[in-house]
Amino acid sequence: AQKVTQAQTEISVVEKEDVTLDCVYETRDTTYYLFWYKQPPSGELVFLIRRNSFDEQNEISGRYSWNFQKSTSSFNFTITASQVVDSAVYFCALSPLIQGAQKLVFGQGTRLTINP
Amino acid sequence: SQTIHQWPATLVQPVGSPLSLECTVEGTSNPNLYWYRQAAGRGLQLLFYSVGIGQISSEVPQNLSASRPQDRQFILSSKKLLLSDSGFYLCASTSGRTDTQYFGPGTRLTVL
Numbered sequence: 295a296q297k298v299t300q301a302q303t304e305i306s307v308v309e310k311e312d313v314t315l316d317c318v319y320e321t322r323d324t325t326y327y328l329f330w331y332k333q334p335p336s337g338e339l340v341f342l343i344r345r346n347s348f349d350e351q352n353e354i355s356g357r358y359s360w361n362f363q364k365s366t367s368s369f370n371f372t373i374t375a376s377q378v379v380d381s382a383v384y385f386c387a388l389s390p391l392i393q394g395a396q397k398l399v400f401g402q403g404t405r406l407t408i409n410p
Numbered sequence: 411s412q413t414i415h416q417w418p419a420t421l422v423q424p425v426g427s428p429l430s431l432e433c434t435v436e437g438t439s440n441p442n443l444y445w446y447r448q449a450a451g452r453g454l455q456l457l458f459y460s461v462g463i464g465q466i467s468s469e470v471p472q473n474l475s476a477s478r479p480q481d482r483q484f485i486l487s488s489k490k491l492l493l494s495d496s497g498f499y500l501c502a503s504t505s506g507r508t509d510t511q512y513f514g515p516g517t518r519l520t521v522l
Contacts (some may be wrong), residue, residue, distance in 0.1 A: 327509060337498060339454075339513040385453065389509075395442050395459045395467065396509055398502075402453040 296321045298388050300401035307376055308409050315371040315404045317386030323347075325391040328362065328369045329398070333383040345369065346391065376408045412437040414514035416501050422520045429474075429488040431517050433501030436482070443484040444502040444511060445476055454500065460484060496521045 297320040307313050319328065330342040343353065345362050353360045357374045373380055386401045413436045423429060435441055445457040456469045458476035466476050473492050477485045484501055498518050502511040 329510070331513075337500075337516045337518070339500060339502075341510055341512060344510050391509075395444075395461050396504055396511060397456055397459070397469070398444075398446075398454075398511060399456075400454040 296323075296388055296390075296399045298386050298399055298401035300384075300386055300404050302404045303402070304405045304407070306407040306409060309378055310375050312372060312374050313376050313406065313408075315373075315384050315386075315406065317369045317371065317401060319367050319369065319386070319388045321367075321388060321390070323390045327389050327391055327396075329387040329389075330360065330369075330371050331385045331387065333385060333403070335382070339385070342371075373406075378408045378410055381406060381408045412441070412503055412505055412512060414501055414503055414512060416499075416514040416517050418517060419515065420518045420520075422522060423491050424522055425493055426490050429486070429491050429495070429519070431486040431499055431519070433484040433486075433514055434482055435484075435503045438503065438505035439481060441482065441503040441505050443478065444504075445484065445486050446500045446502065446513075448498040448500065448516075450497070458486070491521045493521050495519065 299318045326347045328345045332340045350362050359372045361370045383403045383405045385403045387398045389396045389398045415434045417432045442461050444459045446454045448454045460466050460478045474488050498516050500516045501514040504511050
């Protein structure tokens with residue numbers, strides 16, 4: 295069975311601090327996708343990143359960076375110089391890399407609050 | 411790029427009443443479509459998915475059903491709502507060129 299664990303239920307930091315959101319996953323599949331989504335107060339899930347299991351390169355996009363470590367089954371997300379607009383619930387998700395329907399398994403989410 | 415619409419945005423229904431939530435997709439053809447539910451303070455759970463017109467797969471036994479009458483239309487229904495059906499319902503779509511699910515704005519359902 296597949297499982298995604300986001301152990302941090304809530305995180306609160308002061309603006310401009312760096313913050314890392316942890317994601318640990320379990321799967322028996324040899325190939326899979328990992329995702330991060332952002333859910334602002336409006337509720338809509340906003341796609342942030344997708345990573346293939348065979349691509350362990352870390353990725354940076356502006357103030358966002360992702361650290362994928364297959365050896366520890368982790369896919370952590372770091373926000374550098376956080377801003378109030380980063381306040382949201384962040385979800386990590388996993389799906390097998392197969393053709394056809396893609397069944398996402400989500401973690402429980404981490405509520406991030408950036409205080410001015 | 412694709413755009414996903416969901417209707418209605420919010421809904422308050424009494425226990426035992428019927429339900430129909432609609433999801434429509436623009437900007438793509440032959441998408442895979444998904445219904446998720448997010449209960450208060452919890453993660454997202456996949457309810458149904460569809461790989462084509464009339465093709466529905468259910469992930470969780472429950473009081474709900476889904477239908478896909480047209481290529482870019484996905485409907486979530488119930489004959490009699492339960493209190494436990496309350497939640498935030500999200501529709502998602504993947505098009506042929508990407509394996510990334512994009513989500514609609516959601517419908518917040520409260521069953522009283």
